[in-house]
Structures are given as C-alpha cells and as structure tokens.
Amino acid sequence: AQTVTQSQPEMSVQEAETVTLSCTYDTSESDYYLFWYKQPPSRQMILVIRQEAYKQQNATENRFSVNFQKAAKSFSLKISDSQLGDAAMYFCAYDPTGNQFYFGTGTSLTVIP
C-alpha cells in the first residue's frame, strides 16, 4: 500500500520566520513525483511545489523550497519569510503512476503576526 505520513498535525511560525513541514512516504518505486499543496480555509487546493524523484536538485519556488531525501523517503517543505497568507492546511502528495495522488493527513500552519 502507498502511504504518505505527515507527522505534524499542527505547526505555528512567527511572521517573517522560517518553518519546515515534514513528509515521509512509503514506496518501492524508483520513479515518481511528489507535490506539496496548500488548502486555505474554505478555499480550493493549490499547488505549492513539485519534485521529480529522478532529479537530484531540490525544487524551489520563491519562498518555498523542498528538502528531498530519496533514500530516506523524505520530502519536507521549507517556507521562508513566512507571511500571514501562508496560513493554511498543507498536504504532501505522492504520485507513482500518474493516475492518482496519495495524500497525507495534512499539517495545519498558523502564522503569528
């Protein structure tokens, strides 16, 4: 079974500080994709960042970056210079086949002004 684990149900960060959200996954595949999605309260999920497993370089998107450790099956999200608008649920998703995503249970991020 494909499983994605987000071990931090809730996290908080001071505005302008940095926070890291963790994600681990279980797989026997060598080629797959990983995603972080953001779900603001009562709003739709939007893509934050995407990582291809065969690429060694960690993906970066403005203030968002990942630490992808393939051997450890770890895919953490770092948010730098946190802003109030970053407050949301963050979901890690694993895509082994291109046919469906497997999501973790999410991390609720609070940004403290």
Add this chain to the structure above:
Amino acid sequence: DTGVSQNPRHKITKRGQNVTFRCDPISEHNRLYWYRQTLGQGPEFLTYFQNEAQLEKSRLLSDRFSAERPKGSFSTLEIQRTEQGDSAMYLCASTTLGGHETQYFGPGTRLLVL
C-alpha cells in the same frame, strides 16, 4: 482559463436520498479525477477519467457510487441511497494528458447526510 468548477458547493440531504454532483474541468484538460476528503484527513482517490473513459476506480467507490463523463468534458458523480458515512467534501481535479502532471483542484462539494 476559469479553473475547475464544482456544483453545488454545499448539499444537505436525508439518508436514503440520491445526490448528484457536477464538475467542470479546465477546458481541454483530458484527465478528470474525483477525490473524497473527510474531516481531518487528506483527499482519497475515488476514480479518474481520460476523456470519456473511466480508467480506474478505487475500492472506496462502492456500488452506490457512479461517475460519468459522457462527452469528455464535464463529469457527474452520483451517490445513491446516501448514508451518513458519505458525509464528506467531494473534490474534483483535472490535468492535461500525460503522467505525473499537476492536478488542478476545484473548490469541492460539501455533502452532509442527515
């Protein structure tokens, strides 16, 4: 590009009733996915279409659930004889043809079965 839309946004029904949800994907997106999200959980895959063909169904999709995408554009998800356990957010996503593409999600339909 108006994004993925879903209707209705909210639905309250009584146990035993049938409900139908609609999803309009981003135009020209070939693939369309349905997920279910319960409180405190991440979305769980239900089924997906490539054009009008339903290619994969989760074992979560019981016989009471049926999905269609008759012309390869919008899709409907019907739940027959609803049960309280069906209460959840039903999410639709679409993407272009090809593996591992980013899925674009709609706002969801929140179903409450009384």
